[in-house]
Amino acid sequence: MSSSQALDAGSSSAIDSAAMLRIETFIATELPDELRASAKALLRAVAGKVAVPGHFDAFCCQAFSKPEWAAASSLLIAEMFEEDEDQLAELARIPDLVIEMSSGEVNVTCMVASRWAARGETHRLSRLADAIVASHASRNACAVDIMLALAATLAVTRFSRAEQLYNAALPLAGEEHQEALGDARRWLTAGRVVCSAAQDERDFWDVRLRKPKTAWTWRSKAEREALDHLSECLAPDIEGADLFKAVLPECWWELAMKCAQQQENLVLATQKLATVKSENGAGAVKVSHEQFPAPERAVRSIPTPHNSVPLFRFILGWVCGFIFTLLSLLLVPRNFVVGVLDTLKPEGVRSDHANLGAWREGELQKKAAEMAAYKVQHALAKTGAWRENEKVLSGQSPELPFDSPQYMNLLVWLNLDPPKDAEVRLRVCKLLLERVKANAITLWELLVYPGSANAAEIKIAARNALTDVAYQWSDDEKRRLKVIVGGTMAGTPPAVGAKR
Numbered sequence: 120m121s122s123s124q125a126l127d128a129g130s131s132s133a134i135d136s137a138a139m140l141r142i143e144t145f146i147a148t149e150l151p152d153e154l155r156a157s158a159k160a161l162l163r164a165v166a167g168k169v170a171v172p173g174h175f176d177a178f179c180c181q182a183f184s185k186p187e188w189a190a191a192s193s194l195l196i197a198e199m200f201e202e203d204e205d206q207l208a209e210l211a212r213i214p215d216l217v218i219e220m221s222s223g224e225v226n227v228t229c230m231v232a233s234r235w236a237a238r239g240e241t242h243r244l245s246r247l248a249d250a251i252v253a254s255h256a257s258r259n260a261c262a263v264d265i266m267l268a269l270a271a272t273l274a275v276t277r278f279s280r281a282e283q284l285y286n287a288a289l290p291l292a293g294e295e296h297q298e299a300l301g302d303a304r305r306w307l308t309a310g311r312v313v314c315s316a317a318q319d320e321r322d323f324w325d326v327r328l329r330k331p332k333t334a335w336t337w338r339s340k341a342e343r344e345a346l347d348h349l350s351e352c353l354a355p356d357i358e359g360a361d362l363f364k365a366v367l368p369e370c371w372w373e374l375a376m377k378c379a380q381q382q383e384n385l386v387l388a389t390q391k392l393a394t395v396k397s398e399n400g401a402g403a404v405k406v407s408h409e410q411f412p413a414p415e416r417a418v419r420s421i422p423t424p425h426n427s428v429p430l431f432r433f434i435l436g437w438v439c440g441f442i443f444t445l446l447s448l449l450l451v452p453r454n455f456v457v458g459v460l461d462t463l464k465p466e467g468v469r470s471d472h473a474n475l476g477a478w479r480e481g482e483l484q485k486k487a488a489e490m491a492a493y494k495v496q497h498a499l500a501k502t503g504a505w506r507e508n509e510k511v512l513s514g515q516s517p518e519l520p521f522d523s524p525q526y527m528n529l530l531v532w533l534n535l536d537p538p539k540d541a542e543v544r545l546r547v548c549k550l551l552l553e554r555v556k557a558n559a560i561t562l563w564e565l566l567v568y569p570g571s572a573n574a575a576e577i578k579i580a581a582r583n584a585l586t587d588v589a590y591q592w593s594d595d596e597k598r599r600l601k602v603i604v605g606g607t608m609a610g611t612p613p614a615v616g617a618k619r
Contacts, residue, residue: 134166134199142198149191157181158195165199175210183215189222197226208234213243213250220256225265232265241276241322244269245504248280257287267292267299274303274310275325276318279539281307308359312352315575318542320345324363331365348579350375355383475568479535486532493519493529500529501538505546512543512550527554534562537573544573548580556590560599567603578604 157178164174182192200207211231266288273281514521530551552559567574581603
């Protein structure tokens with residue numbers, strides 16, 4: 120078929136005459152005989168804008184069935200859809216994109232991924248990221264740019280996937296990738312700050328951080344809650360702070376940094392007091408390396424120049440709370456302080472990181488042996504997304520109903536061996552609390568040590584549980600939950616599963 124026959128006066132075609140001639144020549148000289156008929160049919164469909172999806176699927180099924188055909192087919196598709204990338208983004212299939220990258224070409228993948236990113240379709244980008252990491256494409260140097268771009272794009276909304284992509288790309292990166300590596304690292308540090316937040320909150324921050332020049336109001340309830348949760352994740356000189364600082368009110372940022380610094384100083388003061396006691400020869404003091412619980416902070420409102428009274432009250436209230444706590448540490452009898460510090464170490468399991476980690480590993484092995492019949496459900500929940508495992512994890516499956524001991528044990532297992540996806544980690548913490556109520560606190564007290572893979576999610580679940588009216592906590596249970604939120608161990612927890 121000639122180019123003149125393919126066009127209807129040149130006006131209704133999606134491809135101009137010069138491109139048509141170029142594509143026809145490519146089909147005749149570069150494609151194998153087996154693909155030419157299907158390629159010509161696709162060209163006619165694209166040129167006439169008729170039945171394109173059907174012809175596209177037919178060509179791709181054949182073209183990507185053999186790796187040696189994929190490279191030439193990739194170049195052809197990119198040429199055909201150069202003027203209609205949005206349609207290509209709708210038609211493209213992720214397995215074909217992975218085969219394209221494995222063949223050494225990335226033309227179609229770049230076009231498709233850029234359109235998905237521009238349209239905010241992170242679910243598609245996330246699926247592409249999973250497919251790349253799980254395939255040989257992640258070991259192909261030509262895919263480095265794609266992996267780093269995806270890592271930077273998904274760093275805030277899908278941190279674990281972005282980190283996997285970055286780690287896969289790092290060994291293959293060369294000098295020409297240094298700028299892309301730096302950009303991916305910068306966004307990953309920001310994503311790490313909020314990786315334990317709920318998905319809607321991570322989506323919220325992704326929009327804000329990528330539009331630093333927008334004048335956000337920061338007055339809605341959702342905005343204030345996001346700021347309050349962010350303040351709990353901040354620390355002095357934390358990596359990734361520059362991206363957050365660029366979009367936040369300057370006065371809020373300064374107060375948040377002061378609060379973080381004061382909390383850090385309080386921990387140091389506690390440890391110093393214990394050290395002085397030891398040096399005075401009053402007996403060895405066990406100094407906990409866990410964070411001493413700081414005074415609870417009020418939900419902070421964003422101060423404005425027109426509202427100086429709330430700002431003054433906020434500062435005064437926080438400072439008074441800090442001074443009261445510090446004075447209590449310095450003025451109360453030393454025996455009392457030592458007693459408080461000693462309660463942070465449970466008997467039977469030392470509260471330092473290494474021993475708690477060893478205890479956890481032992482409990483994990485026992486649980487894995489006990490639940491061997493359900494290792495498939497555990498593996499899927501550990502590596503998959505929430506929507507893929509919601510039925511099983513919510514206790515709605517016939518093999519693991521909500522009221523069964525096996526379902527409860529699966530949740531305990533996943534708290535001991537946290538899922539890779541941050542959203543699933545948080546949800547299994549909440550589900551365990553719904554299933555076993557106060558007994559969940561007993562387990563959590565042993566899992567919030569520094570470096571614990573799900574300590575952040577446990578703290579979020581504990582914080583939410585304190586304000587959830589569905590639970591009727593005793594005073595002691597409230598105290599223990601507050602201690603978990605503060606990041607330290609509460610007293611001497613019994614063995615997992617035991618009743619208090």
